[in-house]
Amino acid sequence: MPNFNIKAEKQTTYDxxxxxxxxxxxxxAKELCEKGLKTLVLERGRIVEHVKDYTTMNLDPWDMDYRGGLTxxxxEKHYKGIRSGFIGQDTEHFYANDKENPYTEEKPFLWIRAHQMGGRSLLWGKQTYRWSDLDFEANAKDGHGVDWPIRYKDIEPWYTYVEKFAGISGEALGLPQLPDSHFLPPMELNCVEKDVKARIEKDFPGRHMIIGRVAHLTQPHNGRGQCQYRNRCSRGCPxxxxxxxxxxxxxxxxxxxxLTIRPYSIVQSLVYDDKKGKATGVRIIDAETNEEIVFKSKIIFCNASTLSTTQILMNSKSDRFPEGFGNDSGELGHNLMDHTYRVGALGKVEGFLDKYYKGRRPNGIYIPRYWNVDENTKSDKFVRGFGYQGGAxxxxxxxxxxxxxFxxxxxxxxxxxxPWEMFITGFAECLPYxxxxxxxxxxxxxxxxxxTLSIDCEWKENELALNKQIQEDAVEMLEKAGLKDVIxxxxxxxxxxxxxxxxxxxMGKDPKTSVLNAHNQVHAAxxxxxxxxACMTSSSCVNPSLTYMALTARAANYAVEQLNKQNI
Incomplete structure (x- = not known):
């Protein structure tokens, strides 16, 4: 990606x-730039240019020392991150240095960070699912957390907007709990998955097994090439x-x-002007020189990732915000959520020994949520629900x-x-505690x-009950589907x-109980x-990145409208 203007020191004021x-x-950045705003992107880490800086994209295990294992x-550099099992010699350069960026676990919590241009968009799993009103209304209906200030109808056109540009492959189901996206053609289930799908859907009415909905192109789109089924995505896709x-x-x-991108810019705090009643800029530390610089702008978008954004807001203290920027409610830093992980079942598949599959599909199956969807599926063991991912x-x-x-x-x-094997693993919703x-x-x-941050977070009774159900259901479904030695x-x-x-x-309706309003604005600035x-009011049970995209496009559109009306 040539010709980035990274000479930001020569200019300190932006739109x-x-x-x-x-x-x-x-x-x-895309939305604000396309709407005519001179936009500065502050990146904590280095520049990573598309293709040029994907240094391991074509390496095989024998091309790397220790067959790709870490030295x-x-x-030691990734002493926390290696717990994830995702970091190898082929990807470690895309993960943050834990020694330079420590955090404290008051209770065990794994915080994966990626400090470079593109952040974790180079590493994510690409699973993309819309939320429904089952998710946006959940807090209000079962009394956990606070009510969302938006509903599906508010974000639905923005889902479509980002999907058309990003390119999402998948198949339509017409399920109310999992609205369909604007799809490119789906990837194909393999022979075993097709067989298991037929058996599960026959034996468990209301349950569906589909190919994952993913931000992988199955045909050329907007000048980008289609997936080559290499499954080396986390190295960067050329x-x-x-x-x-x-x-x-x-x-x-x-x-x-x-667009201006300034790398090696560690955001220390937002600068607030008491007289104007708004933020006037961002204070950074140059990661290479330790120089402190203030950049000014009319509007600021905080997109450092959930905990990093909150860390910046908490560190942005002033006479107006002694407990952190926008923290009139006292909720800043609270209600941390994730999805439960690696709970499910695995089994052996008999037969199909004359069949194989083409390439290494970077995608798996998905079984959408089926508990607590309606009165007929209501559980007395837990609230909310879970979905499964996996594959054969x-x-x-x-x-x-x-x-x-011998x-x-x-x-x-x-x-x-x-022989063939198949597994399914659940992702359960965490309540906002x-x-x-x-x-x-x-x-x-x-x-x-x-x-730095101290993190105090744990699963509670509801998440543990969901996990128990995930494992029980997974075993039952795989056994019913004919798998052997299911564990x-x-x-x-x-x-x-x-x-x-x-x-x-x-986000929330009431400034007394939330940090942001329905347009993702800080209530008091x-x-x-x-x-x-960071903006999420609840967590649903589906991968959240598509919702971040839609919320961002929606908020950027609103921000420019309000800026043009001189309301901000």
Missing amino acids: AIVIGSGISGGWA PEER YGAYFSSNAVTLPAANATGN YRLGNGYAANLEE GADYKDKIMKPG HENKVSLNNEVLDKWGQP GFDKKHEPGYGIHEMGTAR KNVFVTDG
């Missing part, structure tokens, strides 16, 4: 500032086949001539390591693929002398493993918008 360049930050030095800021939104923003696959020849065989027949056998929170830690400072599992992961952290600066995961 808009966007903090962060990940999924929501990229959308904010002891790299493991075809631009999956949605990332680097391949999609930032190039669109850059094409307007209105053939084992490689690694299975042969445990065979008690000789020519053994050698012939290991040249053939192994006030006591699940983050706070500033002034005792533990980062490399640049800034306060239920629960890795008992703490929050954070889903990497869907949400909340801590929630209308020129500051928060549209990353």
